[in-house]
Amino acid sequence: MRKRKGAGRPTIADVANKAGVSTITVSRALRDPAMVSDHLRRKINNAVRKLNYVPHSHASALASTRSNIIGVIVPSLTNNVFAESLRAIYDAFGQGAFQVQLGNSRYVPAEEERLVRTFLGQRPSAMIVAGTDQTDVTRQLLENAECPVVQIMDVGDDPIDMIVGFSHFEGGKAAGVHLVQQGYKRIGFLGARMDPRSYRRLEGFKEALQFGGRYDPDLIMTTTVSSSVSLGAELIAQFCARRPDLDAVFCNNDDMALGALFGCQKAGLSIPDDIGIIGFNDLEMMAAAHPSLTSIRTDRYAIGRHAVEMIQSVLSGETPDKKIVDLGFELQVRQSTSRAK
Amino acid sequence: MRKRKGAGRPTIADVANKAGVSTITVSRALRDPAMVSDHLRRKINNAVRKLNYVPHSHASALASTRSNIIGVIVPSLTNNVFAESLRAIYDAFGQGAFQVQLGNSRYVPAEEERLVRTFLGQRPSAMIVAGTDQTDVTRQLLENAECPVVQIMDVGDDPIDMIVGFSHFEGGKAAGVHLVQQGYKRIGFLGARMDPRSYRRLEGFKEALQFGGRYDPDLIMTTTVSSSVSLGAELIAQFCARRPDLDAVFCNNDDMALGALFGCQKAGLSIPDDIGIIGFNDLEMMAAAHPSLTSIRTDRYAIGRHAVEMIQSVLSGETPDKKIVDLGFELQVRQSTSRAK
DNA sequence: GTTTGCGATGTTAGCGCTAACATAATGTTA
DNA sequence: TAACATTATGTTAGCGCTAACATCGCAAAC
Numbered sequence: 001m002r003k004r005k006g007a008g009r010p011t012i013a014d015v016a017n018k019a020g021v022s023t024i025t026v027s028r029a030l031r032d033p034a035m036v037s038d039h040l041r042r043k044i045n046n047a048v049r050k051l052n053y054v055p056h057s058h059a060s061a062l063a064s065t066r067s068n069i070i071g072v073i074v075p076s077l078t079n080n081v082f083a084e085s086l087r088a089i090y091d092a093f094g095q096g097a098f099q100v101q102l103g104n105s106r107y108v109p110a111e112e113e114r115l116v117r118t119f120l121g122q123r124p125s126a127m128i129v130a131g132t133d134q135t136d137v138t139r140q141l142l143e144n145a146e147c148p149v150v151q152i153m154d155v156g157d158d159p160i161d162m163i164v165g166f167s168h169f170e171g172g173k174a175a176g177v178h179l180v181q182q183g184y185k186r187i188g189f190l191g192a193r194m195d196p197r198s199y200r201r202l203e204g205f206k207e208a209l210q211f212g213g214r215y216d217p218d219l220i221m222t223t224t225v226s227s228s229v230s231l232g233a234e235l236i237a238q239f240c241a242r243r244p245d246l247d248a249v250f251c252n253n254d255d256m257a258l259g260a261l262f263g264c265q266k267a268g269l270s271i272p273d274d275i276g277i278i279g280f281n282d283l284e285m286m287a288a289a290h291p292s293l294t295s296i297r298t299d300r301y302a303i304g305r306h307a308v309e310m311i312q313s314v315l316s317g318e319t320p321d322k323k324i325v326d327l328g329f330e331l332q333v334r335q336s337t338s339r340a341k
Numbered sequence: 342m343r344k345r346k347g348a349g350r351p352t353i354a355d356v357a358n359k360a361g362v363s364t365i366t367v368s369r370a371l372r373d374p375a376m377v378s379d380h381l382r383r384k385i386n387n388a389v390r391k392l393n394y395v396p397h398s399h400a401s402a403l404a405s406t407r408s409n410i411i412g413v414i415v416p417s418l419t420n421n422v423f424a425e426s427l428r429a430i431y432d433a434f435g436q437g438a439f440q441v442q443l444g445n446s447r448y449v450p451a452e453e454e455r456l457v458r459t460f461l462g463q464r465p466s467a468m469i470v471a472g473t474d475q476t477d478v479t480r481q482l483l484e485n486a487e488c489p490v491v492q493i494m495d496v497g498d499d500p501i502d503m504i505v506g507f508s509h510f511e512g513g514k515a516a517g518v519h520l521v522q523q524g525y526k527r528i529g530f531l532g533a534r535m536d537p538r539s540y541r542r543l544e545g546f547k548e549a550l551q552f553g554g555r556y557d558p559d560l561i562m563t564t565t566v567s568s569s570v571s572l573g574a575e576l577i578a579q580f581c582a583r584r585p586d587l588d589a590v591f592c593n594n595d596d597m598a599l600g601a602l603f604g605c606q607k608a609g610l611s612i613p614d615d616i617g618i619i620g621f622n623d624l625e626m627m628a629a630a631h632p633s634l635t636s637i638r639t640d641r642y643a644i645g646r647h648a649v650e651m652i653q654s655v656l657s658g659e660t661p662d663k664k665i666v667d668l669g670f671e672l673q674v675r676q677s678t679s680r681a682k
Numbered sequence: 683g684t685t686t687g688c689g690a691t692g693t694t695a696g697c698g699c700t701a702a703c704a705t706a707a708t709g710t711t712a
Numbered sequence: 713t714a715a716c717a718t719t720a721t722g723t724t725a726g727c728g729c730t731a732a733c734a735t736c737g738c739a740a741a742c
Contacts, residue, residue: 404726
C-alpha cells in the first residue's frame, strides 16, 4: 500500500470531519456562505478556525478549471510610470477574489515571451501587458490564451484583444509643436532608454519640427542606457557643449527633464530663457520643481483602472463598448518653456 | 456517464499520446530533460510545440505538494524605495523556476494580514514581507507558515524567521548628529506618511538633537498624508512661515527633501546657508540636484538580493549563517548641508 | 394523503499533474 | 554465463478541491 505524504496541512476533509459534514458543504460554506444553513456554517467556521485551515488555491484552481490570477507584465518596476498603472490594478483587483501576478520583462522582448508562457501556465483569468511591441510568438500565445488580454500604455489599430493608453506619436508631436510655437529655434531631443514608445514620441516630435521648419537631425541625442536624473544632467551638459546654440530640449521622460534642469542650472544657463525644457508623463515632481517643468501629462492610474474595468466587463459576460480606448494626454505648460519671446 | 469539461487545452496526456510515450516521460522531459533519452526528448518537444502545450502549474503544484511561488508583500508600489528591493527580488527569482507573487498592503496592517492569508493559500516556497510591524495574527500565520520568511527594510532582535535591513533609529540619529555637527542651531524634522519606520527615524533624530542640546519639539512637523515632492515644497513653506528661524531640516525621505529644496528656492532662501536639508534613502536624484542633496544612503537593492540569498540557502537545505542581517547605511554629505560655518 | 417543488446536503468522479513503485533494456563484473 | 548494477520508461494511485448529479426533508398544492 503506497501512500503519498501530502503537505501535512489540514485539508477540507479535516474540516468536514471536525464539523461533521461533507467536504462539499465546507467548500460551499467557504465560497458562498449563503448556500449553507446558519447552523452548519457556524460549525464549519469554528472548525476552520480551530484547525487553522487555509484553502489550497492550487487544488481549487485545478478542480474548477479556473484560477483567480490576473497576469500583469511591465518592462520596469522602478519606472514610476508603470508603478502608477500597477497601483490602479492592485487597487481594483487586490480587494476581491483575484490575485495579481506581476512580471518584469526589463524591456527585453524575449523575457516578456518567457513570462507570458509561464503566466499562461497558470491559466490566468486575464492578462495585462505593457505596450504593443510583443514578439510574434508572444502575440500568438496571447491570442490563443482564451482569456481577456489588455495591452496598456499605448494605442493602435490592431490590438491582441483590447488596448487602453494614448498615442506616443501624438504626444511627441504636441511637445514639438509647443516648442516651435514658443519661438524656440534650435530644438533638440534628449532620449535615454529608447524603447519603442520613446521612438514613437521621437517620430511625432520630428514631424512637428519638420512641419515647423526646425528639424535638425544633429540635435537628436539618444542612448539605450536607463534614464535617470543624473543621466539627464550629464547628457544635457554634453549636448550644450557640442551644440552651444541649442535653445530647447524635449526629454523622452521626466527624470531626464529634471536632470536637464539641474544640468543647466549647474552650467549657469537660465531656464526658460537660455534653454526651454519639456518632459513627458508629468510626474508629480514636475509641477513642484523650481522653475516648474512643462510636460505632457498622461493618466497612468486611469489607464490601469480602465484596463481592469474592461477585464471585469468581459469576465462578467458583457461585451465591452470599445476594444480600443485612447485616453489621450494633455500638454501642461509651465515655467520651463514660458519665456519672454 | 458524467464528464467534466476541463479547460479544453492540451494536457500532458495529449502530448504523451502524440509523442507515443507515457505521461510521466513527458513530465520528466519537461522538468529535467537529462532524465529522458535524446530520441524521445526530441519527439516530445515536437509534440509540445505542435500542440502549443503549456504545463498547468496548478496541477503540478497540487501533485508535487509544492508550489514555486515566492510571496512578497510591500506597503507601496510607487515608493521607489520598495521598487528597488523588488527589482532585486525579481532579478534573482525571475529567471529560475520561481514565480514572484506581489502584494500591496498600502501601509494598512489589516490589509497585510489579508494578503498573508491569501498568499499562504498558495503554499508558497517562501515569503518576504516589509518591516517588522505586523499584527499579532499576521505574525502567527507567518510563524506557522512552514516556509522561510524574511522581513526586509528593517532590523530587530526578534524576527519572525529571518530579517535583513538597517536600523531606522540609527539612520535618523546619524542625520541629527550631522546637522548638529555642521553647526545648525534650530533643526527641524519634516515627515510625511509617518509609518512606523519613519517614527523610528524620528526617535533616533530626537536622541541626537537632545544629546547635542538642540532639541525643540516645536520643530517637529509631521503628517500622515503620502509624501511627495509637491508636499515637501508646500510644507517647508508653511514651516518657514511659522518658524522663520528654522535653519536646517531632516526630511523623512528624499521626495520630501527634494520638495523642500524647491520650496526654499521659491522662497528665495539659499541652500545650505539659510537652511540645510538632509533626506533619507539617497535616491539617485539626490546627487544630481542643484545644489546636490545630503542624504542617508541605504542599499535597497542589496536588501532584496540578500533576502533572496537567505531564502535560497534555506530552500537548498543549508542553515543560513545569520538570521539577522544589518546592512547599515551611509551618510552622504553633499552641498545641501555643507555651509560655511 | 399523495404529489410537487425547492432548498439544503451528500456521493462520486474527475481536474492535470507527479511520487512511488514496477519493469524492461542495457551494460558490467566475476 | 549468471548475477548484478544501472538506466530508461511505464503503471498506478493519489495531491485537495469542486462539477455534476443524487437524495433527502419539508412545506405548499392538489
